Amino acid sequence: MARVAVWAGLLAAAILLPIAADAVGETYYVGLATRILVFALAAVALDLVLGHGGMVSLGHAAFLGIGAYSVGIWTTHGVTSAGVHWATAIAAGGAFALATGLLALRTAGVAFIMITLAFGQMLYFLAVSLKGYGGDDGLTLWEAARLGPLDLGHDATLYWVSLAWLVAALLLCRRLVASPFGLVLQASRSNERRARALGLEVGRHRLAAYVLSGALTSIAGALLVHATDFVSPAYMGWQRSGELVVMVILGGVGTLAGGVFGAAALILLEEVLAGLTQHWMLLLGALLIAMALLSRRGVAGLLDRLRGRA
Amino acid sequence: MSALLVATDLVRRYGALTAVDHVGLEVASGEVHAVIGPNGAGKSSLLALLSGEVQPDAGRIRFAGEDVTRLGPARRARRGIGRAFQTSAVLRDFSVLQNALLAAVAARGRAFQVTRAVERDPELLADARALLARVDLESEAGRPAGVLAHGQQRRLELAMALAGSPRLLLLDEPTAGAGAEEAQAMVALLQAIRSGQVRLGEGAPPAIVLVEHDLDAVFALADRITVMAQGRVIACGPPGAVRSDAAVRSAYLGDAP
Ligand SMILES: Nc1ncnc2c1ncn2[C@@H]1O[C@H](COP(=O)(O)OP(=O)(O)OP(=O)(O)O)[C@@H](O)[C@H]1O
Ligand SMILES: [Mg+2]
Secondary structure: OHHHHHHHHHHHHHHHHHHHHHHOOOOHHHHHHHHHHHHHHHHHHHHHHHHHHOOOOOOOHHHHHHHHHHHHHHHHOOOOEHHHHHHHHHHHHHHHHHHHHHHHOOOOHHHHHHHHHHHHHHHHHHHHOOHHHOHHHOEEOOOOOEEOOEEOOOHHHHHHHHHHHHHHHHHHHHHHHHOHHHHHHHHHHHOHHHHHHOOOOHHHHHHHHHHHHHHHHHHHHHHHHHHHOEEOHHHHOHHHHHHHHHHHHHHOOOOOOHHHHHHHHHHHHHHHHHHHOOOHHHHHHHHHHHHHHHOOOHHHHHHHHHHHHO | OOEEEEEEEEEEEEOOEEEEEEEEEEEEOOOEEEEEOOOOOOHHHHHHHHHOOOOOOEEEEEEOOEEOOOOOHHHHHHHOEEEEOOOOOOOOOOEHHHHHHHHHHHHOOOOOOOOOOHHHOHHHHHHHHHHHHHOOOHHHOOOEHHHOOHHHHHHHHHHHHHOOOOOEEEEEOOOOOOOHHHHHHHHHHHHHHHOOOOOOOOOOOOEEEEEOOOHHHHHHHOOEEEEEEOOEEEEEEOHHHHHHOHHHHHHOHHHOO
């Protein structure tokens, strides 16, 4: 019960944030918060496969890119309906996940990491070769997306839309993880041999989770472009995939909500540290090591422990 | 008695080593068929072939009248072959109850259900608790399976293997690593399973292929015994005959404590 109250409070605060920012004239923070929400969405989606299915994907930025180019390509052709953008992102991201998952899921462990990385880089170079859509330099969009009457070019509106996606994704993933499907998915991570000996074809569970994760991450990519009005291959570099993995680890692997903390922590740290010193990456590295030593389950685990003590 | 499982001429090589060398095995419905032999004789390899974890280089396996040689472990499990491993393979980071719930999910064919939380599903919960009750683990339901005592983990694994009411159970050294008392409890449990006192759902008691080093357990349980050495079957028959077999005595029983 207390847990529900905490989440309700957090959600209420999140909903009110743009209004508060507006009142004190600090609208810059709405954009920053949107960025956090969007990466949180991607991190939650990644945690579904990484934390629950044991699939360490180092190619998830490919899905960000697919979502980004869904928006970019439609917009250059004059289609600004966010509904169309999202449907395309889900379909293309899901299809890419299905095709690459069928191959990648034949492997496990390091081989899986390498093959997802390879698929990600393939898509990166494909984007670079799209000369008609900006190639290497990327593509600036001059028209904002619309969702019915809503103008996603309006910062607060986009913030709320992103928040809605994040909450929906969290609820969906939580439900999935608690279901029989989710139990089998986690069993495949914990002891695949045992699961198979029980008659469970865990490969299908992994693939389904991978496809859903890919589709959700693609939505994050689309939202990111709604926020920046800019698309480029940089969205799907392997460094970006690495950042997503760091967010999941930082927030707490296998906790779902940890993805939100991890995204917030990494983006805020980047923001603060980058203002302090040029060598902020070094500081960030030190912090990550400290985090790993302090809590195996990241920020989420740390919060649990604090609550336990209080 | 009709043969439930018929394996003929099974061969499995690892490089130059032939771990299973033209092995045949027949198991009748409801029979307890022990497989004994010295370390490295190929007993676990044989079980892996029977469960589908490993594919044979030659030979055939028929189960319940159907050729299952090319089927993977999950499909064989769904046809009624349950399995417990030599090093117990419970889900260590799951709670004991979650382990049982997973077995219940598999047994009910609900692996793709997404509409309801497992821990709020009265049917699955009832199944899982019944499973734990069969092996005296109800009081441990909330603990992580990885922290259970060795013997408890073996019982949990056995309960999970029983969940789907298998027609054949493959057990790899269920008393290994257990103290004398735990081993006795395990033998008693297996006897209860064999006589049908411990079971889930309808269905006759399962046949059991029992790989075991503890000869007291073997002679207490087995209807027939197959003796392996260096990948080959060197004897097969009822316990009395095997006990007095000269080849067996020199290969195995002779150096048993
Ligand atoms: N995956 C593998 N790769 C290579 N060799 C293997 C493999 N599995 C088993 N072997 C070898 O096959 C032989 C038979 O092994 P197996 O585990 O079947 O024996 P076992 O009768 O079960 O012995 P134990 O009583 O010690 O459990 C051994 O020499 C073993 O080293
Ligand atoms: Mg063995």
